[in-house]
Amino acid sequence: MINKLLSVKRTLAMRRWFYFVGDSSCITLAIYVAFLLRFDWKIPGAYNLLLYIPSILLIKLLVFWFFNLHNMSWTHTGPHEVVTITKANIVGSALVFLVIHVFNPAQFFTGFPRSIFVADFVLCVFFITGFRLLKRLYLHYTKGSFAFGKQTLIVGAGDAGVLLVKDMRHQNETTWAPLGFVDDDPGKQGIDVCGLRVLGKTNDIPELVEKLKIESILVAIPSAPSKVIQHIMEEIRKTPVRDIRVVPGVKRILEGTVTVSDIKEIAIEDILGREEATVDTESIRKMLSGKVLLVTGAGGSIGSEVVRQMIKYEPRKVVALDIDETDLFNLQQELIQKSGGENVVPVVADVGDWTKIQRIFEAFSPGIVLNAAAYKHVPMMESYPEEAVRVNVLGTMNLLNASIKYHVERFVMISTDKAINPSSVMGATKRTAEELVRFYNSKNHARFISVRFGNVVGSRGSVIPIFQKQIVSGGPVTVTHKDMKRYFMSIPEAVILVLQAAASGTGGEIFLLDMGEPVRILTVAEEMIRLHGLAPDKDIPIIFTGMRPGEKLYEDLMTPLEKSEQTAHPKIFKAINDTIKTDIIKQVALLEKAAVEGDKPRIIAILKEIIPAYNPQLHP
Ligand SMILES: NC(=O)c1ccc[n+]([C@@H]2O[C@H](COP(=O)([O-])OP(=O)(O)OC[C@H]3O[C@@H](n4cnc5c(N)ncnc54)[C@H](O)[C@@H]3O)[C@@H](O)[C@H]2O)c1
Known part of the structure; x- marks a missing residue:
């Protein structure tokens, strides 16, 4: 069920509604919990939450809109996003303070406890961030640390690809999040290798990049002659992906030591000639x-x-x-x-x-x-x-x-x-x-x-x-x-x-x-x-x-x-x-x-x- 929910293709309008509903709930919850904490879980009837909550909601939603919080990636919330959320909340809480304590229109907010602002600010940052981290936390729980990296496609489900994915798991890799392999071997189509699906052949790269929102491609076939690498590059070039990496020479595969640290940016040497000679x-x-x-x-x-x-x-x-x-x-x-x-x-x-x-x-x-x-x-x-x-x-x-x-x-x-x-x-x-x-x-x-x-x-x-x-x-x-x-x-x-x-x-x-x-x-x-x-x-x-x-x-x-x-x-x-x-x-x-x-x-x-x-x- 959760999987289905996460994989639903979201339109822009859906995404905005989703954030509108989610953020409204977080803001409401924050102010309500702030009152509960302030009054030892018994809010006196004199406080008109039905007036306070919609007013604060309106102000904060407008500020969050201004800070573009509704356009954040649900999968990639990180330190940068947390800073933006905190800034939006500082501005939001400051405006709420001004409206309630300084302007206080028609004396509606007279008697509003000042200590609520601090608790509301902290809780609101916490809830809004937590809401945006939900998907990542779910993915991390189900898929391990792969949830945190760039959406990655691995080209080549052979020895190098397998050793690489194993090392990524071992190292609790957070740079790349491999979503699957492509491999031209007809016998490998649709099977799971190291827990990741072989999603298609190299010709399918453009389609897969679009479908899976791939951000990074790792080419893990060190034995491939330059013609094959050139063909793969032609397919990759049809996509907007520019983060293309390769794993190095065959020797490392023979030694069984392909590691994440071997991954390097693709260079012309990889396209023209590769270190593949094995000698006595x-x-x-x-x-x-x-x-x-x-x-x-x-x-x-x-x-x-x-x-x-x-x-x-x-x-x-x-x-x-x-x-x-x-x-x-x-x-x-x-x-x-x-x-x-x-x-x-x-x-x-x-x-x-x-x-x-x-x-x-x-x-x-x-x-x-x-x-x-x-x-x-x-x-x-x-x-x-x-x-x-x-x-x-x-x-x-x-x-x-x-x-x-x-x-x-x-x-x-x-x-x-x-x-x-x-x-x-x-x-x-x-x-x-x-x-x-x-x-x-x-x-x-x-x-x-x-x-x-x-x-x-x-x-x-x-x-x-x-x-x-x-x-x-x-x-x-x-x-x-x-x-x-x-x-x-x-x-x-x-x-x-x-x-x-x-x-x-x-x-x-x-x-x-x-x-x-x-x-x-x-x-x-x-x-x-x-x-x-x-x-x-x-x-x-x-x-x-x-x-x-x-x-x-x-x-x-x-x-x-x-x-x-x-x-x-x-x-x-x-x-x-x-x-x-x-x-x-x-x-x-x-x-x-x-x-x-x-x-x-x-x-x-x-x-x-x-x-x-x-x-x-x-x-x-
Ligand atoms: N680079 C290639 O693509 C390539 C391909 C095939 C063959 N080769 C051959 O390999 C040889 C070396 O090529 P490279 O690419 O390493 O060239 P290079 O210019 O990088 O290296 C040649 C070195 O010889 C040194 N040298 C020149 N005169 C010298 C002298 N009198 N005494 C001592 N040292 C001297 C230079 O200081 C230089 O460090 C050349 O004969 C070249 O034709 C090169």
Whole structure:
């Protein structure tokens, strides 16, 4: 019966009548009880309550109307509403006092006891608030603390959703009030999961949001590929709900530890690429545990994540090398805060400085070297090819030479999809570095490998932080070309796959990471604008700036001469290419000379000789 009463669909007029009747009863009760208390439960006949009550009722109802008390949510009465109710009662009681004691029309109220005002005020606040809390109290009694939070729909009635609801119950959650699930599994329709009903499929989100007055949506399917998340976002966007949250990676589900504190606001990373790779952590532990690890470019997007992940495998020491002292300092501070950072040694150095590199190898004797130091900005390196050569080619060669000299066990170079059929100096220099790694490996029977992958989401200087800034400052968002596409993977996922590839490499391999489907940059821009609750082209304009020097519309992950071979890990492939460039050292020496002399055309010409597929773009 009570359930029926609570779920009756209320029109505005019904709601107002409901509050009119309820508040009138509360005001009447308050004044009556105030008289009872004042006169020890026997009100003398001289007091004309039939006159007092309608007068006080009239004044207070008018004041409550003015304070909008009839428009309060019956389900969400909280501290803010209690303050408003108290204010309305102060004004109401003050007006009643004025009318009765100051104006006292026709002497009707002569002899009205003053002490009644205080008791009436307190009782009236108490009754009016209590009346508005009734529904919440009832819901709390029947449904626990869920009654107090935002009306929430959970997308996904799988492991993550179940663990989440269980934790919400356990924690006596008050932020969210889950009303049910949606799930596309036909077998789950209409069933109860963890005491909550599966109310429909993801296509039903708009209808359910309207019907249930949903205020918040929690997406609890961490294993969903980005296409599924994009579809869910399309459905959510048809609704006015803007409080969209997600629960994080699959790993947490496997560990069975999804908690309320894992819930975070949805970000573009969740829509484009998700941290979902599972790896053989034992092989990575075997490679890293107890060893001295050297990470170059440790202050950068990839390098810093490599350090973060490496320290979880209990290495003896991680030497974090970078030329940028600020980035290194920030990383060090972060690690100190998180884990003490005792076994991380920051080293400020330039990979292009052979003497310094030797000294570092001699001092630390690293067992594993991971080279993530690079100059990566394509248009910038078109202007400074000598710098791209110095860092990407000669820096890598210095590290390779030192690795041979100081008997490094494993050398891993981070490469990029821009190295394939390069159209830029940056891509051509990274490709030359790959060739160097293979050459050094072949000559020394070492375990030197490269891992190639496409764009990661949110790295420094990538489109996402740039779009973020542009949107926050009101636009426009600048996209180079409407058809430009890029791969997107989360940085943690790329790095764990790099470590997995490194652990499985026997030497000389170029590993490729399966990046999923490439995404149009225009789509990324639109999604990000929508995530800010704005409309692309309406609230934030998108303008096309034209391709920049060295940029390509699409990136490949393999050259035409390479064949791919699946490894034991479904997301890691090997590029098979048996030809080793035997004259690479001679060519790199020429490249070094051209770079020292700052002879840009010569640098381009030598790079073209080393990498015949290099298609340099002509710049003015
Ligand atoms: N970010 C991506 O989307 C992505 C994708 C695939 C591959 N990669 C490759 O990963 C590598 C690292 O990229 P990132 O995104 O981390 O770049 P980043 O700019 O964030 O980091 C590079 C780091 O190298 C350091 N560095 C530059 N020159 C140096 C020198 N001479 N000596 C020592 N340190 C030096 C920089 O200070 C910086 O901290 C690059 O080769 C890049 O091509 C990046």
